[in-house]
Amino acid sequence: MDFMPDLINDLRRTLLSLLVICAVVSVNFSSFPMSASAAPPPLQGERRPFTEVVPPYAAPLTPMYTAKGGVINLRRYRGKVVVLNFWATWCASCLYELPMLSRVQTDLGGDGLDVVTLNVDEADAKRVARYFDRLGIDNLPRHQDPAARAPAAFKTRHGLPWSFVIDRQGMVQGYIMGSVNWDSDAARKLLEYYLK
Numbered sequence: 001m002d003f004m005p006d007l008i009n010d011l012r013r014t015l016l017s018l019l020v021i022c023a024v025v026s027v028n029f030s031s032f033p034m035s036a037s038a039a040p041p042p043l044q045g046e047r048r049p050f051t052e053v054v055p056p057y058a059a060p061l062t063p064m065y066t067a068k069g070g071v072i073n074l075r076r077y078r079g080k081v082v083v084l085n086f087w088a089t090w091c092a093s094c095l096y097e098l099p100m101l102s103r104v105q106t107d108l109g110g111d112g113l114d115v116v117t118l119n120v121d122e123a124d125a126k127r128v129a130r131y132f133d134r135l136g137i138d139n140l141p142r143h144q145d146p147a148a149r150a151p152a153a154f155k156t157r158h159g160l161p162w163s164f165v166i167d168r169q170g171m172v173q174g175y176i177m178g179s180v181n182w183d184s185d186a187a188r189k190l191l192e193y194y195l196k
Contacts, residue, residue: 047178
């Protein structure tokens with residue numbers, strides 16, 4: 001029975017090693033959120049729910065024409081959460097949605113968030129301006145993309161509107177197809193989630 005003390009010592013060392021490994025694994029996993037609360041709050045649109053993009057991808061930097069004839073891209077909005085909305089003058093759902101997006105800009109816009117509207121059917125800036133004037137919208141950009149390069153780069157399917165949520169680093173976090181009640185508590189909670 002001379003081997004017994006050696007066996008007991010070996011068991012003690014093994015047990016101690018296992019305890020150390022368990023403690024390290026426990027600490028490593030505790031730094032990752034594992035609960036359902038890590039997902040963004042749900043938002044149901046008219047047609048579909050908000051879809052989180054996993055993993056996020058860099059927002060395409062397609063050109064957008066400004067109301068004054070300049071050309072910019074989404075890099076201009078780096079450092080802010082962006083709600084990028086594709087719309088057209090023929091789109092009835094867009095007519096419903098644009099005033100709500102204007103209110104989102106009023107309520108949440110500023111240092112943290114920008115609503116960026118991008119018209120994808122009209123080449124005449126004056127017509128886009130008249131459309132916004134009729135709706136009483138004076139706080140949203142009147143960007144245009146008459147060749148619809150941005151929707152193609154974002155790989156949208158048929159139909160409008162489309163809205164994308166882009167984080168402060170320029171990464172697409174999710175999207176929703178179809179109109180959304182942006183005045184709803186669910187919409188505000190979603191945007192506040194990305195603003196944190």
